[in-house]
Amino acid sequence: MDNLTLLMEGFSNALTLQNLLFALIGVLLGTAVGVLPGIGPAMTVALLLPLTYALDVTGSLIMFAGIYYGGMYGGSTTSILLNTPGESSSVVTALEGNKMAKAGRGAQALATAAIGSFVAGTIATGALVFVAPFVVAIAIGLGAPSYFAMMVFAFVAVSTVLGSSRIRGLASLFIGLTIGLVGLDATTGQPRLTFGQPLLSGGIDVVVIAVALFAVGEALWIAAHLRHGTPATIPVGVPWMRKDDWKRSWKPWLRGTVIGFPFGAIPAGGAEIPTFLSYVTEKKLSKHPEQFGHGAIEGVAGPEAANNASAAGTLVPLLTLGLPTTATAAVMIAAFNQYGIHPGPLLFQTEPVLVWTLIASLFIGNTLLLALNLPLAPLWAKLLRIPRPYLYAGILFFATLGAYAAGMQTFNIGILLLLGALGYMARRFGFPVLPIIVGAILGPEMERQLRRALQISAGDPAALVSEPVAVVVYTVIVLFLIGPPLVKALRRRFGRGGPTDGPLAGGGTDDTDGYGAEVDETVEIDAFGTQTSDGSARVIRVVRSKVGRRGR
């Protein structure tokens, strides 16, 4: 197999001392920030983007990938020990994991999460090795019209499917596109939205955008509502599992992997849906359904595996099409761009060494995570007690540093503050952050593809639907857009809204502007968690209330 040869070469590159060190730093940092409240992998990678000015491309990307994977592990620790998940993707883990910890089985919960993540991460990365070149083979023959269509698809997906409010999701997207607009137009050199300010003519640095939205916005938002006193955590020893726990865990791990990977791999990914689906599946298949809601180990094993498998799956559209579907993936695209590398089908041809070394490092990172996390779990748990003033002061410290280091301009700190205020508003008014960052990063690229598509046809817009893939993608987009409202309208006309209508009333529905009404209807749609940034309340609450009821 050609892939395997390339992968082996990747391993020989990734196993150098320097790259191993980067992987180690990445997974350590990733786990730490996954555990730390208020910080997620997206924010961490954003804060570390300034390193791209000095480090070599392979090293920093290996580190960022380690942070991505490590963040998943760390997130599960927080969910289990604190019951308030740091990442929207570990919401489901908290359901059973925290109950287990309260019942004195925290060590088993952490163990099944860690080992399950390893199993799922390794299998899913293996799947990535085989699927990615396949996608590349198809994508390489596509022209600008298809690319443009897929970008529109990614935009629609991140702003309407994943969020709980379509209007706010779309508004976020357009704001992101506006940010991406600033600067000289790439083709014609005309200034747009620069307001005569020469420092804006090069556009707003992606580092500044990412740091402002994820770090400053989040820190200010938390500062406004900072909880007094540290929340109580459950002390825990070194994770371990009994034979019985292994027996109950291994099937959910595998099923979770199978559910998680495809959801990550389609460009409408995100980990909320697969983790929730995995939870529901395990509950249905379990021999002890009565334990669900009281700390069933299957309810931790399955979703955690699904979570990690979908994280690996997310790398398929990221590397082969250049389409990010999670906040961390969006910031990783920014990291690639810092080096003048644009992920897409050509990436595997132009940068084969980089890609395969990166993929090999994912296997290594996964193994490192398992080796580190089992013995270090009690230490990670201590991180949860870090004094909050230092934590958030530190975030602001590194945020301003990162913005300044981007071009050594104090002007950038002003932009940072402005966009940080935007990030604050987004959190205050329930606007998802993911579409903003995706719009800002992919916007210019989308315009380029649109130009190319129209150039070939001398401006005839019919060119946009001149490729079959483009037509298919547009059809899917239309279905996405009109599907849910149509179903809702039909339901309202023809009787009751579905099997789980109603139980949400007490849980607090968030959003009543149309799309939010979906939440009442089916369990699956609840899981369309906002990937806003790091920790999203709506979904947590909705899922919890519903499952809580079912458990009783």
Next chain:
Amino acid sequence: MTAPSTAAAPGLRARLQGRSELGVAALLAVIAIVIAVDTANIRHTAINAGVMGPQVVPTIIAIGLGLCAIALAISVLRGGHAEAEDGEDIDLSQKAHWPTVFGLGGLILVFALSMDFLGFVIGSALLFYGSALLLGSRRFIWALVIGILLAVSTFYGFVLGLGINLPAGLLTGIL
């Protein structure tokens, strides 16, 4: 719509919150107008004939934002409202503490404006110290020590590790 769930908590505060979202809709509309005006001022150039002009995408964005503003305003007026983001360290039952938020914003601004004079180390140590105090730290000495250590180690980390020179400002020659 599912308005009943919002009607459960009536009162002045809820009504005020509803109104503040109209402000957001207005902001979206203002941004749309700014883009439209800016786009109208882009000069047409003959050189780029045959290429999609630089006006097309901004026009689409301006229209999209305008539509979002209208849709949001309508949805808010019909009783819809968004829920603020929750998190581990967030207690949404308390009202936003504006002195902290503006204090932090002000600190960042002062940091930016004094960068050339004070230099990175002094400025960022003070930024950390001030932020920690604003966020409720009462260990006055410790917070300062941590801030200084963080600033000095970052400075040297950047200069020695990454080869990026940060401004030394007042401490030029000492560091």
